[in-house]
Amino acid sequence: MTTISLPVKPSPPRDALVPRIVLLGNPNAGKTTLFNRLTGLRAKTANFPGTTIERRVGAVRVNDSDIIIEDLPGLYALNAGNPEERIAAAVLNGELDGRPRPELAIVVIDATNLTRNLYLASQARETGIKVIVALNMVDLVEANGTNLDREALAAELGAPVVPISARSGQGIEDLVDRLAAEMSDSTSETPVPEALAACSSCSGCPHGARFDWAEQVGRKVAHTTVLPARWTDAIDRVVTHTLVGPIIFAAIMAGLFTTLFVLADHPMGWIEEWFGLMGDAVSSVFSDGLLHSLIVDGIIGGVGGVVVFLPQIVLLFFLLSLLEDTGYLARAAFVMDRWFRKLGLPGRAFVPMLSAHACAIPAIMSAKVIESKRDRMITIMILPLLTCAARLPVYAMIIGLLFPDNPLAAGLLMTGSYSLGIVAALVAALVMRHTIFPGQPESLVIELPTYKLPSFRNAILTAFDRGMIFIRKAGTVILAISLILWVMATFPTLPEDGLVEVASAADQARLVEIDTQTANPAIDANTREALEAERSAMHSAYAVEYSMAGRLGKLTEPIFAPLGFDWKINIGVISSFAAREVIVSTLGIVYGLGDAAEDEDALRDVLAAQTHADGSPVFTTALCLSILVFYVLAMQCLPTQAVTKRETGSWYWAAFQFGYMTVLAYTAALITYQTVSALGHG
Ligand SMILES: Nc1nc2c(ncn2[C@@H]2O[C@H](COP(=O)(O)OP(=O)(O)OP(=O)(O)O)[C@@H](O)[C@H]2O)c(=O)[nH]1
Numbered sequence: 226m227t228t229i230s231l232p233v234k235p236s237p238p239r240d241a242l243v244p245r246i247v248l249l250g251n252p253n254a255g256k257t258t259l260f261n262r263l264t265g266l267r268a269k270t271a272n273f274p275g276t277t278i279e280r281r282v283g284a285v286r287v288n289d290s291d292i293i294i295e296d297l298p299g300l301y302a303l304n305a306g307n308p309e310e311r312i313a314a315a316v317l318n319g320e321l322d323g324r325p326r327p328e329l330a331i332v333v334i335d336a337t338n339l340t341r342n343l344y345l346a347s348q349a350r351e352t353g354i355k356v357i358v359a360l361n362m363v364d365l366v367e368a369n370g371t372n373l374d375r376e377a378l379a380a381e382l383g384a385p386v387v388p389i390s391a392r393s394g395q396g397i398e399d400l401v402d403r404l405a406a407e408m409s410d411s412t413s414e415t416p417v418p419e420a421l422a423a424c425s426s427c428s429g430c431p432h433g434a435r436f437d438w439a440e441q442v443g444r445k446v447a448h449t450t451v452l453p454a455r456w457t458d459a460i461d462r463v464v465t466h467t468l469v470g471p472i473i474f475a476a477i478m479a480g481l482f483t484t485l486f487v488l489a490d491h492p493m494g495w496i497e498e499w500f501g502l503m504g505d506a507v508s509s510v511f512s513d514g515l516l517h518s519l520i521v522d523g524i525i526g527g528v529g530g531v532v533v534f535l536p537q538i539v540l541l542f543f544l545l546s547l548l549e550d551t552g553y554l555a556r557a558a559f560v561m562d563r564w565f566r567k568l569g570l571p572g573r574a575f576v577p578m579l580s581a582h583a584c585a586i587p588a589i590m591s592a593k594v595i596e597s598k599r600d601r602m603i604t605i606m607i608l609p610l611l612t613c614a615a616r617l618p619v620y621a622m623i624i625g626l627l628f629p630d631n632p633l634a635a636g637l638l639m640t641g642s643y644s645l646g647i648v649a650a651l652v653a654a655l656v657m658r659h660t661i662f663p664g665q666p667e668s669l670v671i672e673l674p675t676y677k678l679p680s681f682r683n684a685i686l687t688a689f690d691r692g693m694i695f696i697r698k699a700g701t702v703i704l705a706i707s708l709i710l711w712v713m714a715t716f717p718t719l720p721e722d723g724l725v726e727v728a729s730a731a732d733q734a735r736l737v738e739i740d741t742q743t744a745n746p747a748i749d750a751n752t753r754e755a756l757e758a759e760r761s762a763m764h765s766a767y768a769v770e771y772s773m774a775g776r777l778g779k780l781t782e783p784i785f786a787p788l789g790f791d792w793k794i795n796i797g798v799i800s801s802f803a804a805r806e807v808i809v810s811t812l813g814i815v816y817g818l819g820d821a822a823e824d825e826d827a828l829r830d831v832l833a834a835q836t837h838a839d840g841s842p843v844f845t846t847a848l849c850l851s852i853l854v855f856y857v858l859a860m861q862c863l864p865t866q867a868v869t870k871r872e873t874g875s876w877y878w879a880a881f882q883f884g885y886m887t888v889l890a891y892t893a894a895l896i897t898y899q900t901v902s903a904l905g906h907g
């Protein structure tokens with residue numbers, strides 16, 4: 226017997242990514258910009274305070290070796306209680322996952338807001354970690370005509386001060402040199418200057434004393450030679466005006482969304498075409514059958530239907546990032562805050578609420594900018610009520626049915642549908658504010674950043690980042706959902722010769738006709754093809770009825786009958802709970818359109834022609850409005866639910882969101898159907 230001894234593979238050191246240097250500073254001080262400069266790694270930089278909630282780690286080259294550096298979230302103080310501040314404090318105190326404390330903190334100070342930034346700097350000095358102060362945005366300070374006395378600041382803080390501009394790269398080399406010197410210096414700590422030490426030991430009013438100190442140092446260090454009237458102040462007065470402000474904001478947003486829809490149109494077409502080509506390619510390899518249907522209908526159809534929205538999402542984030550970078554969004558938040566607060570929503574909720582008009586997924590992700598947990602929860606809960614792009618095909622189908630030749634009425638109804646979503650969202654927020662999330666929305670403490678030229682590079686990186694998140698989602702959750710749906714709509718399968726047994730009397734007669742005609746060898750190829758297509762469409766329709774989805778549709782008839790839905794519509798509605806736009810293709814299949822279901826007009830004609838046994842039309846005004854209202858308000862998007870779960874940390878909230886929206890949609894559709902029917906349009 227031989228023993229084999231396996232060579233022991235040394236595992237990589239566990240602390241390979243433990244940072245020795247951290248970047249600390251107020252929100253928007255330029256930490257991420259500096260981090261990108263130092264590491265060459267990419268991270269999102271934003272102009273809207275408080276967006277770096279994820280931590281980022283990279284390596285900086287110092288003294289010919291790579292030192293791990295971490296970009297901490299922005300914070301105003303080390304002692305306050307919000308999650309970001311707690312994390313940063315824990316990192317500095319070496320309390321996070323038992324990691325050792327970092328050796329050095331680069332405190333990034335926004336030199337245009339010296340006094341406020343000094344508060345944190347003084348606290349950082351007291352942690353006992355070596356500190357280098359990076360006096361950032363000196364380009365702006367110089368432009369303002371201010372002189373900063375760097376020596377005086379260094380003396381006050383008892384730490385080296387390096388003026389830099391993270392954006393232009395000015396002073397970065399000095400900073401790295403300073404880093405090198407400090408990292409190779411083994412003396413552990415420079416003493417905290419007396420004035421500072423006295424400040425921290427003042428037990429009466431630590432905050433006040435620290436503020437006083439910061440103010441005094443700020444005055445001592447910054448000498449403004451001239452006080453130029455800032456041209457931006459005049460602009461600010463206009464854009465933050467109580468009445469003019471919202472109008473400007475609305476105009477800018479209208480412009481943004483028009484641009485978005487115009488620009489996204491072509492790429493969306495390409496994606497559709499591309500998925501179509503993939504479907505064709507698969508069809509040429511596999512003959513019709515289960516595998517073919519799984520790939521073409523289940524995977525390509527399901528994922529493709531959602532990936533079409535990728536251009537809208539990428540463009541939305543691109544444009545928003547540009548707008549954010551200019552400094553305008555902070556003003557808009559300020560303007561909206563006055564109005565939103567009355568409704569129980571924080572001003573910051575408007576960015577997610579705008580995004581939600583493209584897709585609730587990125588909107589919920591961007592609710593991170595809202596610091597207060599309650600405010601964030603309310604916002605996340607109401608976001609899916611806003612009309613997302615996936616509702617558009619459904620709106621278009623229903624509105625086309627109601628007003629095929631009246632563009633004005635169609636336009637009004639479309640606007641009405643959007644408005645219903647917005648009103649429902651605002652009312653829901655108000656109700657939640659008075660029930661499950663009581664209290665006032667947290668007041669908006671926002672300093673208006675200076676106006677800047679937006680960075681395209683930044684916008685592209687942001688858009689890319691968000692796009693990737695969406696694609697990953699499409700590749701996982703959405704794929705899984707598509708597969709489940711496909712299984713439900715496919716099994717149990719209706720055997721080819723089983724059609725006669727399940728078909729209605731009229732269809733049975735038609736089947737016999739088709740079979741006799743096709744049995745005749747004399748008919749021409751075109752007629753034969755048409756007959757075969759008819760038979761196959763009939764088979765698809767009955768196959769859906771025969772499947773689990775169809776049975777579920779019939780089973781739920783008593784539930785949805787008060788809304789005017791019949792079992793065929795139920796199948797569409799049920800499949801829509803995974804993704805709402807699915808109803809269009811589902812109705813196409815249920816009503817036996819087969820491949821032609823892709824054609825909107827064909828579907829509309831078929832739906833309009835549907836009659837009950839007594840000859841009355843199925844799609845009456847009452848039913849159409851009932852479906853429309855239901856789709857405006859219902860939570861029909863599993864991927865969104867998955868994101869809600871991720872962002873709120875629990876399935877409970879995803880379930881709550883689903884529950885209240887379903888009840889709301891059902892009730893509203895019920896009232897709509899019953900009222901309109903009573904008025905004689907049923
Ligand atoms: N003019 C100028 N702008 C800068 C400078 N450094 C950063 N900025 C801009 O300031 C804004 C905020 O920068 P970020 O790097 O995102 O700030 P941050 O500290 O990471 O912010 P949070 O992550 O929100 O805490 C961005 O628009 C940057 O382009 C600078 O030296 N000069």
Ligand SMILES: [Mg+2]
Nearest residue numbers: 256257270277
């Ligand atoms: Mg950042």
